[in-house]
Structure formats: C-alpha cells, structure tokens
Amino acid sequence: MAYSGYTVLSGRMPTLPNSSTFTRVAANFEAIYAVDLFIYARRMLIMDKITRARSRCDYELYGDRMFDPEAGGSEHFLALGPPPPPYVQ
Structure with missing residues (x-):
C-alpha cells in the first residue's frame, strides 16, 4: 500500500515540525560547517608550515646554488623563488 499522506492508524494528516525544530537543525x-572551516584552515596552515620548512631545508642544504642550474642546482627549485624568512612562533 502506498503512502497516501495521512497516517493509517489515526486517520489524521501528520503535522510538520514546528519552526524551532527547523531552527535547531539549521x-x-x-x-558543523564552522568546525569544517576551522579544520580546513588549520590543515592549510600546517601544509604552509611544511612547505616553508622543506624550502628552508633545501636552502640550507644547497644554498644559493639550488636556484642556479649552471652552478649545479636543479631547475626544480627555480619556481620556488628565494627562500621564505625563518619561521617565528
């Protein structure tokens, strides 16, 4: 038997939830969205710190040579540009 819009036992139309229920759901x-945004922002901050740390490590290992392929550096580093400033907490 298909649902016909009313409850079979009572014979009445079901009532919609009141507006406070909709307010609570909203x-x-x-x-949930605010928590999701916080997690995303925190993740981006962590990824930025990791990227900066890797760049600093590469610069400490290779120095200015890393930006100059003719001096033995890699062209991979050319897109990085100069190293970022040291991280300060």
Missing part, C-alpha cells in the same frame, strides 16, 4: 548545520 544551527546544527551551521555549527
């Missing part, structure tokens, strides 16, 4: 979604 607030839950907003809270």
